[in-house]
Amino acid sequence: MTKILLLGGTGDALRIARQLTSVDVYSLAGLGKVPDDLPCSVRVGGFGGSEGMARYIADEEIGLVIDATHPYAAQISANAVNAARHAGVPCWVLRRPAWQPRAGDDWRMIDGWDELTMALAPFRRPLFTLGREPLSHLDEIPPHQFWLVRCLDSHEDTERARIIAARGPFTLEGERALFALQHVDVVVSKNSGGSATEAKLEVARERRLPVVMLRRPSLPAADREFESVAELLDALHLSR
Incomplete structure (x- = not known):
């Protein structure tokens, strides 16, 4: 089974984490409450940039990186894409659509x-x-x-x-x-x-x-991008 590294800290990421297995890892920066009721392992703290994340991916035999961090977490998103590419594993990204102004908005x-x-x-x-x-x-x-x-x-x-x-x-x-x-x-x-x-x-x-x-920051392209948790989970279940 492919071992997943899920980069989280959002409500969407927590929904994904609840569908992982005991071999997978949910990674948090350490800000806010750390969940203690997940089926996967929880890792708290940074990696030391993209190089540190790439080493972690290799050392832990990660087979898939999923970035479900906040849309404004530009640095960690860039690190995830670069680290996965360096380690030779795919990187999937959850990027929920931005809000759009409606009639009457200023x-x-x-x-x-x-x-x-x-x-x-x-x-x-x-x-x-x-x-x-x-x-x-x-x-x-x-x-x-x-x-x-x-x-x-x-x-x-x-x-x-x-x-x-x-x-x-x-x-x-x-x-x-x-x-x-x-x-x-x-x-x-x-x-x-x-x-x-x-x-x-x-x-x-x-x-x-x-x-x-x-405005949202510019983010690097990943191997696959998803607009909803349901879409990502469907792809994950098919891949496993």
């Missing part, structure tokens, strides 16, 4: 933090859903702004920011309540795709609020 596309800062200048109560990056900029909050930052990391609130440690999926009702209670006037988001965190976009649409959207 999306303002950006490529990095400097552009983000300029895009947020007219607003007072932004909701950040970018992960932990805003936590390193809490001392840069403009005098007229109060930030609401939602991420996986616990962090103390400040006089100018409230930090919400939470993991999706988020409901439409819950997002409506959050926006109303916190007087959100702009949403800051990655274009992650999927349904788990999409409700914030629906609420922004309802309230006619702009969304400052970070």
Whole structure:
């Protein structure tokens, strides 16, 4: 049986991990909760770049690498493709489709933090859903702004920011309540795709609020690419 190395850390990856076997390995960067109820082994920590991952693939006799990391985990995705190629094994990638703007949406596309800062200048109560990056900029909050930052990391609130440690999926009702209670006037988001965190976009649409959207990074081509967990699992079952 082909031994699989699954690179994860997302809800989609966890769904795949639950379909693996005892010979397979689910690899996490170590951020967030580590599952203890999977049929496969769980590995926590980095590999030391693509070369380190290639050595791990060879040493552990991995026959297939599956990248189911976040769409913005550009470095690990690049390492996975390069390591698999160097080790001579296939690399499959789960890349869920990006969200697309709908009628009534006001999306303002950006490529990095400097552009983000300029895009947020007219607003007072932004909701950040970018992960932990805003936590390193809490001392840069403009005098007229109060930030609401939602991420996986616990962090103390400040006089100018409230930090919400939470993991999706988020409901439409819950997002409506959050926006109303916190007087959100702009949403800051990655274009992650999927349904788990999409409700914030629906609420922004309802309230006619702009969304400052970070463009997806360019990712290297893999041997096979899948848009859904079901599609990938079907191919996996056929290959085994």
